[in-house]
Amino acid sequence: MRFYVNSIFLLMSFVLVLSCKSQESNDFSDSGDKLWPEVTQTTKPWTRWWWMGSAVDNPNLKEHLVAFQKAGLGGVEITPIYGAKGEESNFLEHLSPKWLELVDYTITTADSLGLGVDMVLGTGWPYGGPQVEQEYAATKLVIQKYPLQQGTLFNEMLAPDAKEQQPARLTAVLAYDVDENFKDLTAEVEDGRLNWTPEDSDYTVYAVFTGKTGQQVKRAAPGGAGYTLDHYSKEAFEDYVQPYDTAFAKLSGNLRAIFNDSYEVYGTDFTPKFFSFFKEQRGYDLKPHINLLLSDSDNDLGNRVKSDYRETLSDLLLQQFNEPWTAWSNKKGYKTKLQAHGSPGNLIDLYAAADIPECETFGSMPYDIKGFRREAENIRTGDADPVMLKFSSSAGHIAGKPLVSSETFTWLREHFKTALSQTKPEAEELLLNGVNHIFLHGSTYSPERAGWPGWKFYASVNFSPKNTIWKDAPALFSYLTNVQSVLQEGKPDNETLLYWPIYDQYNSYKDGKLFFQFKIHSLNEWLLDTPFYKTTNELMQKGYGVDFLSDDFLQKVKVSDGQLVLPGGTYKSIVVPDSEYMPLATLSKLIELKKQGASIIFLGLPESVPGFFEFEAKNATLKNLIAENNLAISTLQSGLGAAEIEPEDLVNTGLKFIRRADGASKIYYLVNHTAQDIATFIPLAGTVANAVILDPLSRKAGAAITRDRAGKTEVKVQIASGDALILKTNVSEIIQPWEYAEATATGILLESDWEITFEEGGPVLPESAKLQTLKSWTSLGEDAEHFSGTARYTTTFEKPSQEADAWRLDLGDVRESAEVWLNGNYMGTAWSVPYQLNLGQLKNGKNTLTLRVTNLAANRLRAKELRGEEWKTFYEINMVNKDYKPFDAKVWEPTPSGLLGPIELIPLQIETK
Numbered sequence: 001m002r003f004y005v006n007s008i009f010l011l012m013s014f015v016l017v018l019s020c021k022s023q024e025s026n027d028f029s030d031s032g033d034k035l036w037p038e039v040t041q042t043t044k045p046w047t048r049w050w051w052m053g054s055a056v057d058n059p060n061l062k063e064h065l066v067a068f069q070k071a072g073l074g075g076v077e078i079t080p081i082y083g084a085k086g087e088e089s090n091f092l093e094h095l096s097p098k099w100l101e102l103v104d105y106t107i108t109t110a111d112s113l114g115l116g117v118d119m120v121l122g123t124g125w126p127y128g129g130p131q132v133e134q135e136y137a138a139t140k141l142v143i144q145k146y147p148l149q150q151g152t153l154f155n156e157m158l159a160p161d162a163k164e165q166q167p168a169r170l171t172a173v174l175a176y177d178v179d180e181n182f183k184d185l186t187a188e189v190e191d192g193r194l195n196w197t198p199e200d201s202d203y204t205v206y207a208v209f210t211g212k213t214g215q216q217v218k219r220a221a222p223g224g225a226g227y228t229l230d231h232y233s234k235e236a237f238e239d240y241v242q243p244y245d246t247a248f249a250k251l252s253g254n255l256r257a258i259f260n261d262s263y264e265v266y267g268t269d270f271t272p273k274f275f276s277f278f279k280e281q282r283g284y285d286l287k288p289h290i291n292l293l294l295s296d297s298d299n300d301l302g303n304r305v306k307s308d309y310r311e312t313l314s315d316l317l318l319q320q321f322n323e324p325w326t327a328w329s330n331k332k333g334y335k336t337k338l339q340a341h342g343s344p345g346n347l348i349d350l351y352a353a354a355d356i357p358e359c360e361t362f363g364s365m366p367y368d369i370k371g372f373r374r375e376a377e378n379i380r381t382g383d384a385d386p387v388m389l390k391f392s393s394s395a396g397h398i399a400g401k402p403l404v405s406s407e408t409f410t411w412l413r414e415h416f417k418t419a420l421s422q423t424k425p426e427a428e429e430l431l432l433n434g435v436n437h438i439f440l441h442g443s444t445y446s447p448e449r450a451g452w453p454g455w456k457f458y459a460s461v462n463f464s465p466k467n468t469i470w471k472d473a474p475a476l477f478s479y480l481t482n483v484q485s486v487l488q489e490g491k492p493d494n495e496t497l498l499y500w501p502i503y504d505q506y507n508s509y510k511d512g513k514l515f516f517q518f519k520i521h522s523l524n525e526w527l528l529d530t531p532f533y534k535t536t537n538e539l540m541q542k543g544y545g546v547d548f549l550s551d552d553f554l555q556k557v558k559v560s561d562g563q564l565v566l567p568g569g570t571y572k573s574i575v576v577p578d579s580e581y582m583p584l585a586t587l588s589k590l591i592e593l594k595k596q597g598a599s600i601i602f603l604g605l606p607e608s609v610p611g612f613f614e615f616e617a618k619n620a621t622l623k624n625l626i627a628e629n630n631l632a633i634s635t636l637q638s639g640l641g642a643a644e645i646e647p648e649d650l651v652n653t654g655l656k657f658i659r660r661a662d663g664a665s666k667i668y669y670l671v672n673h674t675a676q677d678i679a680t681f682i683p684l685a686g687t688v689a690n691a692v693i694l695d696p697l698s699r700k701a702g703a704a705i706t707r708d709r710a711g712k713t714e715v716k717v718q719i720a721s722g723d724a725l726i727l728k729t730n731v732s733e734i735i736q737p738w739e740y741a742e743a744t745a746t747g748i749l750l751e752s753d754w755e756i757t758f759e760e761g762g763p764v765l766p767e768s769a770k771l772q773t774l775k776s777w778t779s780l781g782e783d784a785e786h787f788s789g790t791a792r793y794t795t796t797f798e799k800p801s802q803e804a805d806a807w808r809l810d811l812g813d814v815r816e817s818a819e820v821w822l823n824g825n826y827m828g829t830a831w832s833v834p835y836q837l838n839l840g841q842l843k844n845g846k847n848t849l850t851l852r853v854t855n856l857a858a859n860r861l862r863a864k865e866l867r868g869e870e871w872k873t874f875y876e877i878n879m880v881n882k883d884y885k886p887f888d889a890k891v892w893e894p895t896p897s898g899l900l901g902p903i904e905l906i907p908l909q910i911e912t913k
Contacts (some may be wrong), residue, residue: 761789
């Protein structure tokens, strides 16, 4: 196996050496290989695979799958979408016999290559299509108000406002007098006409209609266009899947999972059976209180009815769609993979309803890593908030779901401008917050006839074999595989549960909106300014592992020997952040657990129950429960201390971490996103017998230097800015010592001349050149300015006179990745900051250094557009830039490319135990 490595040496003082011997003599990785879990289909990253127009064929499908497999991916998730212009004759109708034949070919071919296949249950998103009749289309509540004067006959047809373009069915007619006394006039309506005279008062009549949103499937593929499904109706779902019952029965291959994208069903706040479901779930009839529900002021009674309404939407989505969807899939042998964010409901319960909860990130986040580039003109501001990410992983952890996935790198940078180095910290942030299976977003099927750059999905990043970053992408995929294999071992090891007070959101005005979505793009509306958010950050910043807890999952908690037991594992404490609203059942359960010996830490006490039904009596009971049980507010620190929960003080160094448990062993994934190299002893919570270090870039492993201080084991680590390592404790295997390294002198600048030869890429190969000073190859003439691909750099240098156990190569600024050979021996691939790797020993006399450097595709794409060559030939959204404006590469400046240096050789002294 070929390992792609990027060292994690330190620029000053201590460094971490990947290898201190030549590859020929180094058996270090073999001795530690047994510490690495087996690489499997699901330990590898997967990719979403866009089928444009479903214009696919056997040879190109196989070619793509082979490329995916060779690069190190573990599987694909197929999403058919709109097609390319000029390809209409090759379009395949969704679920047609030919389409099914090619899907089956894909599954069986993938299986032969060791790849898995997931699918969307439809095309584009959200679920919907031609089989969705009006009856089962996404539904909304439509209200028309009529003021009636006392003693005046009202004799009119009741109809929704003329702006309603979709058909709406009259469901109820409700009247309220000036004192808000209620009359149900539904029985007074004949053929849509109300004939009624109010004798005792002025009235306001509310005509309630079951309306339709009219939303169509977004980005639909041929044969997949149609209405969006009513996600609050089990009958609608069962009707929707009938074509798939028939179609999937014809597949001979095995799908792994059915995917459902983020909840982008807009404006749907009703379903035909809403009133009966509401009464069953909330305990009262909503119709007499429609006036409160629709109140346009921020008032207590109106907000309480709104709370019940929003909770009912959550229950409907969970019970009428998500749970039946998973049951249908599991019956056929498929898992389900769900993005619950954006849903109008409890994200924890909704994520947990699937076999694999999935989060997503969008845009680019800032990092303090030395040398990390984040040019403002190339990015969209990201939303990868760790607290938001933990909703999906928490659901997986408490429900016992072994995999938590993520849609990753969406709009990380502008098209053709994402470097592998820029993906690494974004992926690490996900992995640190509980994700253990990354899905790329994504790769577009593109047949050979499409030429370069091929077919492209409108959003970046495109991990395509036609994209230059594909050349060294195996290095990224190998890194992710190594980390994910470890993060799929054992079980989560968070000891603290944090209750999410969602009723503070339900029971608030929200500008009067009944349909409120918990979106990742608007965290300021429901998350950022809450005690829950602040408490989560405080816990994480102090080194406590935390998972979130919903009201429903709280009811599943049991106590055993003082531990809190859930389907996914055990915890030591529940922290209840300050909140205004809490259901009686929730408070009663917390008190019950406390009486059974569990640690329940109240950072605040609720002031009221949520909702409308009998709330005055329930509030009295709430206050009595608090008083009778002497519930008191405590501080976070004292409460966790009393529960004997120790923080991981290693966070004081600036390191980020996630911890898992595998029997007696603890597993730590440690990442340095600070601007400083970290070389120190880090304390672990408690004492351990031993610790080993695993390098996820190279798969090397070794026994760490440890010491005991003040009742804690400390482990020596050396992690450069931008790098990561893994610790395993209490390991029984005998293993060679980890080799630490210290720079014995400042770097020696490599000032020799370079020969540069352009080897592969386009639009044409520039002429070779000699460089006395390293600079962007775009300065070598027009052909080089327009070139994207790979160039070979070669130089010779004399071995320095200094004594050294090994030498480190610091490549400085690389645009964007470099394979490195020393004297004909492959040393590794430098693909992320720090662009450093170990050379081992140098030969006496002359040494030859060869690098194959690959740049981004941006310059070739810019040249193509400057020549007037059109390639953006796609239906619907076609191509847009990061700001969703028309894409125009002609306005770009040339992107720096190649080796920019400076390049240094650094002498190292090796230390072991």
